[in-house]
Amino acid sequence: MKQYFIRRLLLIIPTFIGITIIVFAITRFVPGGPVERIIMQAQQMKSTGGMGIIGDSHGNSSQPLSDEQIKELKKYYGFDKPVLVSYFLWFLKVITGDLGISTRYYDPVWDMIVERVPVSLFYGLVSMVLVYSICIPLGILKALKHKQAVDNITSIMVFTGYAIPGWVVGLLLLVLLGSYWEIFPLGGFTGDDFQNLNLIEKLWDIILHSVLPVISYVAGSFAVMTLLMKNTLMENLSADYIRTAIAKGLPFKKAVFDHAIRNSLIPIATHFGNNVSVILMGSFLIEKVFNIDGMGLLGYESVVERDYPVVLGILVISSVLLLAGNILSDICVAVVDPRVRFK
Numbered sequence: 001m002k003q004y005f006i007r008r009l010l011l012i013i014p015t016f017i018g019i020t021i022i023v024f025a026i027t028r029f030v031p032g033g034p035v036e037r038i039i040m041q042a043q044q045m046k047s048t049g050g051m052g053i054i055g056d057s058h059g060n061s062s063q064p065l066s067d068e069q070i071k072e073l074k075k076y077y078g079f080d081k082p083v084l085v086s087y088f089l090w091f092l093k094v095i096t097g098d099l100g101i102s103t104r105y106y107d108p109v110w111d112m113i114v115e116r117v118p119v120s121l122f123y124g125l126v127s128m129v130l131v132y133s134i135c136i137p138l139g140i141l142k143a144l145k146h147k148q149a150v151d152n153i154t155s156i157m158v159f160t161g162y163a164i165p166g167w168v169v170g171l172l173l174l175v176l177l178g179s180y181w182e183i184f185p186l187g188g189f190t191g192d193d194f195q196n197l198n199l200i201e202k203l204w205d206i207i208l209h210s211v212l213p214v215i216s217y218v219a220g221s222f223a224v225m226t227l228l229m230k231n232t233l234m235e236n237l238s239a240d241y242i243r244t245a246i247a248k249g250l251p252f253k254k255a256v257f258d259h260a261i262r263n264s265l266i267p268i269a270t271h272f273g274n275n276v277s278v279i280l281m282g283s284f285l286i287e288k289v290f291n292i293d294g295m296g297l298l299g300y301e302s303v304v305e306r307d308y309p310v311v312l313g314i315l316v317i318s319s320v321l322l323l324a325g326n327i328l329s330d331i332c333v334a335v336v337d338p339r340v341r342f343k
Contacts (some may be wrong), residue, residue: 005327012323019319024087027308028079034103037306039065064091077103094316100309109313112298117280119189120294126210127217131225136268139229140261146234162223167285170216174289177212185209213290217283225268232267236260245294262336269336275328281318293309
C-alpha cells in the first residue's frame, strides 16, 4: 500500500503540469487580456477627454498607444515570449510560492487567495457536514422504507433539488426570503455594522448571512448523495450475503447496520476526497448571487476581467486539492472496505 500511494503522489507532478500548461496556453490565445484592456481604457480616456479618436480612410480608429508602449506592456505582462518559455518561467515562480501579481488589483495573488480562503472554507465545511449528516441517514431511511409514504414524500424534495441548480435555489431564496419578506440579509458574509457588535451579536449576524447560501450549497449535493446512499444500500440488501446471514438467524436490523451499511458507504467514501477542492474553492455562481467575497467570487471576477495571474493562481490551488483529494478518496475506501489492498 505504501508503494501505491508513493506512485500516486509522484503522478501528481505530470498531471499538474498537464492541467496548468493547457490553461496557461489558453490564457495566451484568448483575446481580451490585460494589454487589450489597457488599450481599450486608453481609447476611452482619449474619447472622454474631448480629443476624439481619429479614424483612418477605412473608418478604423487610430491606436492610442505607440508600438513601443505596446511592446513594453507585453514585456511587463510576459506576453513577449513564446508560450512554453513563459510557462516555464511562470512554473519556476509557482514552485517557489510566487503566484504573481494581479493585473486588475496589482496585489500579490497569494495574498488575495489567502484573504478569501476562510470565507469559502467556512461555507464549504458547514455545507459538507450538513450534506453527510442529512443525506446518509435519509438515504438509509428511504432504502428501508422503499415505496412507502416516507420514501415517496422525500423523493419529491430530492428530485426537485436535483432538477434545480444550487445558484437558482439561492436566487429564489434571495428574492423571497431576503427581498420580499425581508427575513434574511440580501447578501454578504457579514453586515455593515459587524465591527461594532459584541461577540454574540457577531455570531448571530454570521448565522443570518449564512442560512441562504448554505441552503444553496446543500441543495446542489443533497439529491446526489441521498440517492447514491439509497440505491447502494438497496443493492446490498438484496445481495446473497445479506440473505444468507438473515437465513442463518441474524436479525435483520443487525444485518443492515453491521454489514449492509458499511458496504454501502464505499461509494460515498470515493466522493469524499473530491469534495476537498469544493470545500476550499467555493462556488462561483452561488458566491456571485450572494456577493460573498470568497474564492468563488474571486475566480468568477478574475475570469470575467481576464485577470490571468489570479485565474492561474486559483487553478494551481484547485488542481493540487483535486489531485490530493483523489488520493484521500483511495484512503477512505481502504478504511471503509477491509477487502481493499493497494498493490
